[in-house]
Amino acid sequence: MTAFGLAVAVGAMFALGTFLLLQRDLIRVVWGLAIVSQAANVYLLAMGGITSGTADSVPVLAGHADHVPETADPVVQALVLTAIVIGFGMTAFALVLSYRVYEEHDTLDVTELGDRE
Amino acid sequence: MAATVPSDAAIAAQPAGPATESLVIAPMLIVLVVAVGTLLVGDRPRARAIVSLAGGVGYALAVAAIDWYVVLAPNAPGVATYQVGDLPAPFGITLVVDGLSAFMLTMVAVIGIASLVFSVRVLPELDRRSYYFPLFHFLALGVTGAFLTGDLFNLFVWFEVMLMASYIFVAYYGGPQHTRAAFWYVALNLLASAIFLLGVGGIYATTGTLNMADLARRLAAPAAYGIDPTPVVGLLALLLSVFAIKAGLVPFQFWIPTAYRAAPPQITALLAGATKKVGIYAIIRLSFTVFAGAQIGVDLTVPGTELGVAGDSPLVLVGAALFVMAAASILVGGIGAVGRSSLEGVFAYSSIGQVGFIALPVAIAATTTSSELRQAAILAALVYALNHSLAKGLLFLSVGTVRSATGTSRFDDLGGLAGRSPPLAIAVFVGSLALVGIPPLSGFFGKFLVFDAAVEAEASSALVLLLVGSLLTIAYATRTWNRSFWGARTEAVEEAAVDPVQVAVLVALAAAIVAVGVGFEPVYEFADAAAEAALDSDGYVEAVDPCEPGEMTEDCALEGATGNGGEHA
Numbered sequence: 308m309t310a311f312g313l314a315v316a317v318g319a320m321f322a323l324g325t326f327l328l329l330q331r332d333l334i335r336v337v338w339g340l341a342i343v344s345q346a347a348n349v350y351l352l353a354m355g356g357i358t359s360g361t362a363d364s365v366p367v368l369a370g371h372a373d374h375v376p377e378t379a380d381p382v383v384q385a386l387v388l389t390a391i392v393i394g395f396g397m398t399a400f401a402l403v404l405s406y407r408v409y410e411e412h413d414t415l416d417v418t419e420l421g422d423r424e
Numbered sequence: 425m426a427a428t429v430p431s432d433a434a435i436a437a438q439p440a441g442p443a444t445e446s447l448v449i450a451p452m453l454i455v456l457v458v459a460v461g462t463l464l465v466g467d468r469p470r471a472r473a474i475v476s477l478a479g480g481v482g483y484a485l486a487v488a489a490i491d492w493y494v495v496l497a498p499n500a501p502g503v504a505t506y507q508v509g510d511l512p513a514p515f516g517i518t519l520v521v522d523g524l525s526a527f528m529l530t531m532v533a534v535i536g537i538a539s540l541v542f543s544v545r546v547l548p549e550l551d552r553r554s555y556y557f558p559l560f561h562f563l564a565l566g567v568t569g570a571f572l573t574g575d576l577f578n579l580f581v582w583f584e585v586m587l588m589a590s591y592i593f594v595a596y597y598g599g600p601q602h603t604r605a606a607f608w609y610v611a612l613n614l615l616a617s618a619i620f621l622l623g624v625g626g627i628y629a630t631t632g633t634l635n636m637a638d639l640a641r642r643l644a645a646p647a648a649y650g651i652d653p654t655p656v657v658g659l660l661a662l663l664l665s666v667f668a669i670k671a672g673l674v675p676f677q678f679w680i681p682t683a684y685r686a687a688p689p690q691i692t693a694l695l696a697g698a699t700k701k702v703g704i705y706a707i708i709r710l711s712f713t714v715f716a717g718a719q720i721g722v723d724l725t726v727p728g729t730e731l732g733v734a735g736d737s738p739l740v741l742v743g744a745a746l747f748v749m750a751a752a753s754i755l756v757g758g759i760g761a762v763g764r765s766s767l768e769g770v771f772a773y774s775s776i777g778q779v780g781f782i783a784l785p786v787a788i789a790a791t792t793t794s795s796e797l798r799q800a801a802i803l804a805a806l807v808y809a810l811n812h813s814l815a816k817g818l819l820f821l822s823v824g825t826v827r828s829a830t831g832t833s834r835f836d837d838l839g840g841l842a843g844r845s846p847p848l849a850i851a852v853f854v855g856s857l858a859l860v861g862i863p864p865l866s867g868f869f870g871k872f873l874v875f876d877a878a879v880e881a882e883a884s885s886a887l888v889l890l891l892v893g894s895l896l897t898i899a900y901a902t903r904t905w906n907r908s909f910w911g912a913r914t915e916a917v918e919e920a921a922v923d924p925v926q927v928a929v930l931v932a933l934a935a936a937i938v939a940v941g942v943g944f945e946p947v948y949e950f951a952d953a954a955a956e957a958a959l960d961s962d963g964y965v966e967a968v969d970p971c972e973p974g975e976m977t978e979d980c981a982l983e984g985a986t987g988n989g990g991e992h993a
Contacts, residue, residue, distance in 0.1 A: 328615070333607070340614045347621040354629035383628065386577050390621055393584050397614055400588075404595065404607050411600040420604050 313353040320346035333405045333415040340401060344394040348387050355380030444493055448506040448521045450486040451529060451568050454479060459561035473544040476557045480540040483564070487526070487533040495526045495953050502957065503967035505574070513970040514635030518574035520968055523957030524713075524806075525571045527950060528705050531810055532567055534936065535697035535817040538929050542690040542821050545925045546828060556596075563589035563694065570702045574968055576627060576634040579706065580620050583670070586699055587613050593691040594683050605679075605686035612679050616669045623662040630655045636714050637968030640961050644717035653720050657738045660715055664707065664745055671703030673783055674752035677776045681760075684772035689824030692768065696775045696820060697813040704782055704809060708802065711742045711790055712958050743790030746783050751889050753780030758896025762903065767823045767833040770904050771816065774859065777893060778812045784890065785874050788881045795959070797880050802955035804873035807947070811870035814940065815858040818933040822852045825927060826908070829920040835904075840913030845922040849909050851930035856901040858937045861894065866940035869948070 320342055327339030357379050365378050409415050458479025465471040494504045508517040521529075540560065547556055566586025573579050591613075595606035628634055631642050631651050646653045669676040684692045715738045722741055723734040733744040757777025764770040782805050789801035825848060826841065827833050842849035854865065861871035871894065878886040940947050957963070 328611075336611060340611060340618075344614060344618045344621075347618040347625070351621055351625035351628075354625040356629075382634075383625070386624075386628075389577075389581060393581070393617070396588070397584075397610070397617075400591065401607070401610050401614065404591075404603065404610060407595070407598070408603045408607050411598075411603045 309357070310353070313349065317346055317350045317353065320349065331417045333408060333417060334402075336417070337398065337401045337405055341394070341398045344390070344398075348390050348394065351383055351390065352379075352387050355383030444501065444504045445506050447486070447490050447493060448504050448519050448572065449508075451483055451490070452519075452565060452572060454482045454486055455561050455565045455568055458482070459558050459565060462557040462561060463555070469547070472557045473547075476540055476560070477544060479561065480537045484533040484537055487529045490521055491526050491530055491950070494521055495523050495957075496950065501967075502953070502960075503963055505967050505969075513574070513968050514633050514638040515971070517578055518635060518637070518968055519572045520574035520637075520964070521572055522960075522964060522967070523950075523954040524705070524709065527806055527810075527954035528571045528701055529568065530950075531701060531813045532564065532571070532698045535693060535813050536564055538817060538821060538933055539690045539694045539697075541929050542693075542824060542926060543688075545923060545929075546688070546690060546824060554596075555592075559589045559592055560691075560694075563593070563691075563699070567698045567702055571705060574636050576624050576636060576639070580617070580624055583620070583702070584617065586702065587617075590687075590691075590695060590699060593687045593695075595686070596688055596691070597686070601682070602686040605682040609679050609683045612669065616666045619662055620666045623659045623666065626655060626659040626662070630659070633970075635968070635970055636709070637965045638970035640714045640717055641965050641970065643715060644719075644961070646718070653718055656715070656718060657720055657722055657741055660710070660738050661741060661745065663710060664742065667703045667706045667710075668749055669703070671700050671707070671779050671783070672753075672776055673703075673746075673749040673779055674756045674776065675749070677753065677756065680776055681769060681772045684775070684820075685766075685768050689768065689820050689827060692772075692823070693817040693820035696771075697817040700775070700779060701809055701813065704779070704786070704805070707742070707746070707783075708786060708805070708958050711739060711786075712798075712802070713961050713964050715739065715742075716959070717961050739790040743787050746787035746790060747886070750780040750783035750787055751885075753777060753783065754889055754893035754896075755780075758893050758900070761900040762896060764900075765835055767826060767835075767838075767904065767908060768820070770900055771819050771823065774819075774897070774900060775812075775816055777896065778808075778816065778859070781871075781874060781890070781893060782809050782812060784886055785877045788877050788883060788886065792881055797877065799952075799955045799959055800873070800880065801877040802958055803948075803951050804870070804877045806951045806954050807866075807873050808870035810940070810947070810951070811858060811866040811937075814866055814933060814937050815855045818851060818855040818930055818937070819859075821926070821933070822848065822855065822930055825923065825930060828926070829922045830916040832916055835907040837914055837916050838908040839911040840909070840917050841920075842909040844913065844917050844920055845927065847927050847931055848922055851927070851934040852909065853905070854934040854937055855930075856905060858941075860897050860901050864938070864941040866937050866944075866947075868941060869944050 324339045324343035324346055327335045327342060330336060357377050359377050365375060405415065412420055458475060461475045462472050465475055494500055495502065503520065503522040506519040507513060508519065543560060563586055566582050566589060569582030570579055570586060573582055591606060591610050594609050595602050630653065631639055633639050633642060642649045642651060643653050672680045684695065687695060718738055719736055720738055721736055722738060724741065725731060725734055733740045754777050757773050757780060760773035761770045761777060764773060785801040785805040789798045792798050823833050858865040858867035861867040875890055878890060
């Protein structure tokens with residue numbers, strides 16, 4: 308069920324991101340990029356899966372109780388953390404850049420940008 | 425020192441002492457320290473220039489040391505690894521240098537120093553307060569990291585480091601066309617990064633590892649690790665498209681002309697000479713070192729027709745895709761270059777075409793079954809890549825010289841440059857001839873080896889393409905020369921003040937092109953070692969020596985972790 312939910316979420320985010328990417332307004336394009344990269348993050352997170360933990364795989368939890376809870380793969384969590392940081396920085400940069408484009412061109416409409424050489 | 429001897433196998437094979445291991449990380453450390461150093465000296469142009477140049481020389485020395493001690497010395501180990509933080513592979517981050525990485529690093533070092541000297545000369549006039557030099561070194565850091573990393577996710581991270589610096593350089597001048605070019609460049613690469621993540625995530629889910637050596641080992645024996653590698657073919661296609669964007673292969677070439685026009689010329693030299701090669705390197709490394717051992721039935725024929733490819737290795741897909749992209753690149757780049765109206769326009773399109781010349785032998789290598797031809801084809805691609813770096817680096821830098829001397833690079837405003845500055849003209853002439861492939865320049869051997877690989881593979885379509893591409897190269901090289909260096913002097917050229925240091929850099933690069941051509945023997949041996957390293961999957965795995973899942977030897981002991989640490993998914 309979780310897998311199904313995640314698949315729907317990833318699919319919906321990719322669809323929304325792609326839709327926004329194809330818009331004429333630059334800010335929407337940036338939104339689209341942000342959503343697509345978040346979709347990739349969710350996908351990456353889903354790839355790790357959730358497994359039933361054992362005292363061997365999670366030694367920290369072994370001493371707390373007789374029951375070891377389900378655990379997620381820590382490697383993908385670390386990867387996603389890195390990807391989120393990079394994505395955050397790049398989204399901020401893309402926003403700054405679109406403001407700069409607005410300053411230079413007086414417009415955020417993609418179709419009008421090409422006219423000035 | 426954190427570095428220790430990695431494993432019994434590595435000791436038995438070759439003496440890879442701690443000194444060699446530290447060498448692996450040396451170029452990255454140097455360039456990182458220099459990047460931070462240039463930030464720290466602040467708003468003092470002279471200090472920044474000195475730190476930068478010293479760093480560039482240090483980087484080149486470190487790369488030369490790697491070349492000698494790891495690859496070229498009589499009893500060199502061929503591969504050296506560094507486990508960051510002394511965590512064993514595949515848990516820790518692995519840095520690997522072998523012939524292929526060393527060859528690429530050498531190329532970056534040469535073109536990087538030329539570009540750096542040029543930058544120091546050009547920059548004070550432009551802007552004293554900018555973060556140009558720190559960014560320059562971060563760009564070099566990203567490129568170096570991408571060549572050295574032995575881990576798929578780290579490859580993604582180094583790509584991002586490299587790209588972030590290049591985004592700012594594309595937007596550097598801040599005019600309308602620069603911001604527009606930068607925006608599309610950023611947008612395209614962000615999308616590519618998301619696709620890269622999809623590929624990386626999929627490969628992790630399929631195989632349970634991201635370490636390239638571990639990946640190669642698991643793909644070669646999927647049954648032993650209980651994995652089904654079939655999805656890897658599709659994921660490899662995703663990754664290929666990402667690397668093709670970096671390399672600027674058609675149909676992912678559209679960002680190149682605008683971005684190359686917008687960035688400062690000395691950075692464009694680096695973009696064409698170094699970051700493009702990262703894409704090529706990633707294609708070669710992943711296809712041949714990592715995925716070549718996988719035996720996966722691939723059948724991509726269109727149902728009901730003969731169209732498509734089929735085989736028992738993911739390389740079939742790489743070969744077919746690269747061949748189509750290379751063919752289109754040669755044609756689009758060549759035809760596009762003939763009609764441009766400015767120097768950098770011609771060279772940017774030419775860059776697209778030349779990358780096709782590099783990708784075509786790689787496609788042949790992926791398609792063929794003969795291991796000799798495969799090595800010869802990769803060797804051809806590497807020699808051609810070296811020639812492209814030198815020649816295109818020279819030509820883009822010459823755009824900078826012409827621009828700072830005359831204030832323009834449009835053919836309409838240029839003419840008679842040859843009489844105005846003979847050394848500049850000779851250097852550009854040598855660069856153009858190297859692109860065309862006249863002996864005894866480096867370009868001749870590049871072209872010769874590529875043609876030779878095509879003949880050996882009996883690929884007549886490839887031969888026709890190469891011929892057409894070469895003719896187009898002659899056409900645009902002659903046209904560029906005639907329009908800007910021959911003819912009557914224009915007003916801009918008459919008043920031009922050509923900078924002697926800039927010309928000296930160009931002449932040095934031209935001399936390097938001649939030297940590579942005349943003394944081709946050692947270059948050939950180096951490239952041969954690089955091609956051999958690219959194909960030597962077993963040697964790569966053995967050098968990195970990732971721990972088996974469940975294996976608990978002393979080398980593989982991880983504090984707090986237990987045997988199943990390697991088993992994810």
